[in-house]
Amino acid sequence: MSFKNILENFSKYRRGAEEGGHHEYEHRWGMAIDLNLCIGCNACSTACYAENNLAVVGKDKFEKGQAMHWMRIERYWDDADAGRDFPEQGALFLPMLCQQCGAATCEPVCPVAATYHTPDGLNAQVYNRCIGSRYCNNNCPFRVRYFNFWSYYESSWPEPLNMQLNPDLSVRDKGVMEKCTFCVQRIRTAKDKAQRENRAIVDGEFQTACAQACPTGAIVFGDTMDPNSRVTKLWQEHEVERGPYTSKKPKQNAELRGYRIFEELNVDPSIMYLERVRETEV
Amino acid sequence: MAQVIQDKIIDENLKWSQINQDVIRSMQAPGKAYWITFAVCVAMFLTAVAAEIYQYKVGMGAAGLNNPHMWDMYIATFVFWIGMSHAGTLLSAILHIIHAQWRKPIYRFAEAMTTFSLMTAGFFPMIHLGRVWNLYWVLPYVSDRGIWPNFRSPLVWDAFAISTYLSASALFLVIGMIPDLAILRDHTKGWRKKFYGILALGWRGDDRQWRNFRKTYMLMACFLIPLAISVHSIVSSDFAMSIMPGWHVTTFPPYFVAGALYSGCAAIMTLFICLRYFFHMEEYMTKNIMEKTTKLTFAIAMVWTYLNLIEFASTWYGHNIYDKEVLISKATGPYAVVFWTMIICGSVVPFTLCFQKLRRHMPTMFVVSLLLQLGMYVERWMIVAPTLSQAHQPHQWDVLWAPVVQWAIVFGSFGWFALLFLVFVKLFPSVSMYEVKELTFHLQHEAEEEKWLADQEKHATPEGAREKPVTGRPGLEGA
Incomplete structure (x- = not known):
């Protein structure tokens, strides 16, 4: 054990805490989700279950609110008074996943720093470090963190279903928090490959499981720091910018559909949603 | 002045030997009722242990928590017990500094209550952890991997604050008991004599020891007061530092401290009445002292009510849609x-304390004190649960009533607290003997002075006669 190492590490840690997260990003992975294209088919959610070894909890626990769907399709129904009701109006779908906030509220509250900001602009969750205080989800306005309330692995994948588990990431046991990682294992693989071939990552070289599975292409994933990526272009097209919230300008152009959820809380989400164009006046 | 003598705190003619006898009597071999209570408390505690073992084995799902409700009764109970710990410091340190004499017969058990409720509260952050076996990661121990806890997290501040407060208040309790332990050493036989002999740390009661003792005691009191206030402020930052509607409230630190003193005073009233009846301490736990305690409780209840109103008003006029909806x-x-139970028990029931007849009626006060505590318990729960039930994301709105595992652990915590207290009253003096002696001495002194002054007034001499009589040992002046 080197005493110098400890001190250096501590001072580095202290500085990091004062400045509040990262400022020198290598990448900033982000998304654009077009709600116009979302048909609520849940393919993204299913793909996520397959890719990320998400536990299937069963009907009882799902009803109790103990499900583990990192990617969930939220359904919102119109008020009966506000005009047309179900089924004419139908549901409004909102694919909800971790927004990988730039100023994430989950990070400062974790007592053991199990969740932290990576140079990739992701909120990483270190399962091995997590002690399960669950403060992060309490402080998450999106409620997209999922806690292993039980040892789900015991019953989630009865033989031979355990053969389909993704070997690139772990299966979590009870007592740890988990959440969407933007398929960090795919990001790592792509980065490693690019490094071996001595080149930069090309946009579209890889995708998250949800973006890959979406039949209508509603989810676009990419590096928002890469000026040529599809996602950057979409963000620019809809005039959505990263960074702290500045009070909303009244919308001049109906074509500009981009918004970030709970932007006004100043959490700087990495996912831009494109508003759904509706038949009726909202 | 005549009024003061009438409302005397305790009978000043209590013999010092009588005080010793009475306190030692309360520590004698326990009777049947004691053992029955003891057994009930053990049973309650074991129920909690069983529930915790089950929860440890299968996971936090046993506590019925779900996605929006990551915290529930464990955290509420934690805040409740931490709150209860504040009254001991209020009585022993704050009232000590402002020379409130009436605290003397009752502060000892209040201080024990502080320590024990902290020992109870300390369990809850552990119980509620998903992986309790990694608890020590919260502490900044030196590791060659250079991994530190996250010093920005209020939960880490909690760990520091509670461990500091627990050790300081336990030390304060033990230090304050030293002269009494010496009395016990001199009056007991067998293993007790050895036990108290070790704890009395060679106390002989000479001047130098008393001088050092008073200094130490005063120093500890001054150290404890800011500590107690900071502890509950830090507990409140568990909520106030978050961005959740209903938690992110600027007035939370004073609100929590007021609530803490409030529930602590109510607990003191309960234990006061229990000790008064079960140990026949009528001469020490007098109705006059009860009256003073209830007045204090009433004042704090009104502060708490006021802070509650501030919170409601600022939420209402703040027009933050999330806060307002919560x-x-x-x-x-x-x-x-639950909300209206909190309002009625917390802000309406204390008005019974305005009536002298009720204040002096012990059964009523017992019921009132329990109601106040109920109000304060549900207040803590009302802080934790409704915010989680209805936070920002409407898709995740839910209602949760705690299942049996949580209730078992919460009830067990009361058993554990009572168990510690039961052991305490039989092992240690629950009334501070030396300070009651001081009190009677002062009262006698006051009475003599009063009589002397009256005499002087009767045969009023024009000048020079108004010198105070010198009575008593000078060492005890202003103690």
């Missing part, structure tokens, strides 16, 4: 019963 759902939603 407030409305508290008052009218599924938890409305």
Whole structure:
């Protein structure tokens, strides 16, 4: 054990805490989700279950609110008074996943720093470090963190279903928090490959499981720091910018559909949603 | 002045030997009722242990938590017990500094209550962890991997604050007991004599020891007061530092401290009455002292009510839609019963303390003190649960009533607290003997002075006669 190492590490840690997260990003992975294209088919959610070894909890626990769907399709129904009701109006779908906030509220509250900001602009969750205080989800306005309330692995994948588990990431046991990682294992693989071939990552070289599975292409994933990526272009097209919230300008152009959820809380989400164009006046 | 003598705190003619005898009598071999209570408490505690073992084995799902409700009764109970610990410091340190004499017969058990409720509260952050076996990661121990806890997290501040407060208040309790332990050493036989002999740390009661003792005691009191206030402020930052509606409230630190003193005073009233009846301490736990305690409780209750109103008003006029919705759902939603229980028990019931007849009627006060505590318990729960039930994301709105595992652990914590207290009253003096002696001495002194002054007034001499009589040992002046 080197005493110098400890001190250096501590001072580095202290500085990091004062400045509040990262400022020198290598990448900033982000998304654009077009709600116009979302048909609520849940393919993204299913793909996520397959890719990320998400536990299937069963009907009882799902009803109790103990499900583990990192990617969930939220359904919102119109008020009966506000005009047309179900089924004419139908549901409004909102694919909800971790927004990988730039100023994430989950990070400062974790007592053991199990969740932290990576140079990739992701909120990483270190399962091995997590002690399960669950403060992060309490402080998450999106409620997209999922806690292993039980040892789900015991019953989630009865033989031979355990053969389909993704070997690139772990299966979590009870007592740890988990959440969407933007398929960090795919990001790592792509980065490693690019490094071996001595080149930069090309946009579209890889995708998250949800973006890959979406039949209508509603989810676009990419590096928002890469000026040529599809996602950057979409963000620019809809005039959505990263960074702290500045009070909303009244919308001049109906074509500009981009918004970030709970932007006004100043959490700087990495996912831009494109508003759904509706038949009726909202 | 005549009024002062009438409202005397205790009978000043209590013999010092009588005080010793009475306190030692309360520590004698326990009777049947004691053992029955003891057995009940052990049973309650074991129920909690069983529930915790089950939860440890299968996971936090046993506590019925779900996605929006990551915290529930464990955290509420934690805040409750931490709050209860504040009254001991109020009585022993704050009232010590402002020379409130009436605290002397009752502060000892209040201080024990502080220590024990902290020992109870300390369990809850552990119980509620998903992986309790990694608890020590919260502490900044030196590791060659250079991994530190996250010093920005209020939960880490909690760990520091509570461990500091627990050790300081336990030390304060033990230090304050030293002269009494010496008395016990001199009056007991067998293993008790050895036990108290070790704890009395060679106390002989000479001047130098008394001088050092008073200095130490005063120093510890001054150290404890800011500590106690900071502890509950830090506990409040568990909520106030978050961005959740209903938690992110600027007035939370004073609100929590007021609530803490409030529930602590109510607990003191309960234990006061229990000790008064079960140990026949009528001469020490007098109705006059009870009256003073209740007045203090009433004042704090009004502070708490005021801070509550501030919170409601600032939420209402702040026009933050999330905050406002949480407030409305508290008052009218599924938890409305709990909310109005809190308002009635916390802000309406204390008005019974305005009536002298009721203040002096012990059974009423017992019921009132329990109601106040109920109000304060549900207040803590009302802080934790409704916010989680109805936070920002409407898709995740839910209602949760705690299942049996949580209740078992919460009830068990009361058993554990009572168990510690029961052991304490039989092992240590629950009334401070030396300070009661001081008190009687002062009262006698006051009475003599009063009589002397009256005499002087009767045969009023024009000048020079108004010198105070010198009575008593000078060492005890102003103690």
